[in-house]
Amino acid sequence: GESVGLHLPTLSVQEGDNSIINCAYSNSASDYFIWYKQESGKGPQFIIDIRSNMDKRQGQRVTVLLNKTVKHLSLQIAATQPGDSAVYFCAENKASSASKIIFGSGTRLSIRP
């Protein structure tokens, strides 16, 4: 079936550097995308979202880029900090749909001091 997937399962980044986490999606009907952060032993935490009528959205230290042509989504974290260590999931939904979010398999981000 259609799913959201990630290019890299793990990512190691030097503290202070920028992190880029990538995601590919295959459902062309999806028009709403979300990034979640999940720390060990906790539930997913909403980071940022983007609709398909946008190609970029910025939050506090995070930026999400959407390329609908190649069905690619990325999360950029500026000046990565130790507290950013977590598993990051991209997820998709249909704005017209009431229900389920489809999650990707996740990328583990680790920070080198």
Add this chain to the structure above:
Amino acid sequence: NAGVMQNPRHLVRRRGQEARLRCSPMKGHSHVYWYRQLPEEGLKFMVYLQKENIIDESGMPKERFSAEFPKEGPSILRIQQVVRGDSAAYFCASSRKTSGEETQYFGPGTRLLVL
């Protein structure tokens, strides 16, 4: 404003027993979603409920699993006659209204271990 609450946080059951997982949505939220997560994997949708109604249960196994969200009280995910394959983290999320763009907020999860 308290977030989504789940209990218990950890649950150990022997094969054949029943597991009951509870979820209290955020204040003002009337939509509840249950997801299951296996280690090192993403969350998989199970069921979506509104008060007293199951809206979408397409991700829930047909046997042994049931969910409810009564008019009063928390949402309950019930697993009868648990098997070892049911061991996983079960997350509940809630949202305010019916819209795919409405942010779903997640609880801390219940980690079920079946011995």
